[in-house]
Amino acid sequence: MVSEQVKEGIERTGYGISGVIGGIGRQTYYTPDGRKIRAIPAIRDYVVKKDGKVIESGTRDANYDKGWLPVMPPELKPHCDGCDNWHDTEDDIKACVAEKNKKAKAWEKWAKKQQKGEAMEQVKETEDLRVKMFEMEGNMHTLMEQNKKLMEMMEKKAKGGTFG
Numbered sequence: 187m188v189s190e191q192v193k194e195g196i197e198r199t200g201y202g203i204s205g206v207i208g209g210i211g212r213q214t215y216y217t218p219d220g221r222k223i224r225a226i227p228a229i230r231d232y233v234v235k236k237d238g239k240v241i242e243s244g245t246r247d248a249n250y251d252k253g254w255l256p257v258m259p260p261e262l263k264p265h266c267d268g269c270d271n272w273h274d275t276e277d278d279i280k281a282c283v284a285e286k287n288k289k290a291k292a293w294e295k296w297a298k299k300q301q302k303g304e305a306m307e308q309v310k311e312t313e314d315l316r317v318k319m320f321e322m323e324g325n326m327h328t329l330m331e332q333n334k335k336l337m338e339m340m341e342k343k344a345k346g347g348t349f350g
């Protein structure tokens with residue numbers, strides 16, 4: 187059970203950006219699919235230049251860049267999950283989503299290829315390391331042989347020193 191107080195709190199703060207949120211400074215926007223949004227205007231300065239001269243300047247609301255409208259649109263447009271935008275018809279959405287999936291697949295293919303390339307490189311690196319290790323082992327063996335001979339020589343010398 188949601189208490190009245192909690193309900194009130196939810197109503198005050200809202201669930202997200204969509205829906206009626208209320209509050210000072212907020213403005214009502216409408217999405218092309220007919221949702222009502224209360225949000226703080228995203229005011230940006232803008233300058234329009236022509237031939238290096240400022241011909242127009244002022245402020246604009248960047249919320250309209252999202253496709254939001256100041257009034258309820260007379261003809262609603264369906265929202266597209268493919269591009270998080272609005273299209274004129276459901277067919278346009280289908281085409282947009284299909285195009286997005288095509289691009290996603292192409293990207294996946296490319297990523298897999300990249301991965302394969304990296305894996306090949308790793309195999310090559312491992313192979314190089316193995317060769318280096320064998321070389322080092324060879325050097326180690328030679329070193330140990332030399333050491334053994336040296337020890338034998340020193341032992342002989344020590345024996346000769348004691349008894350000779």
Ligand SMILES: [Zn+2]
Pocket residue numbers: 266267268269270271272273278279282283
């Ligand atoms: Zn789309």
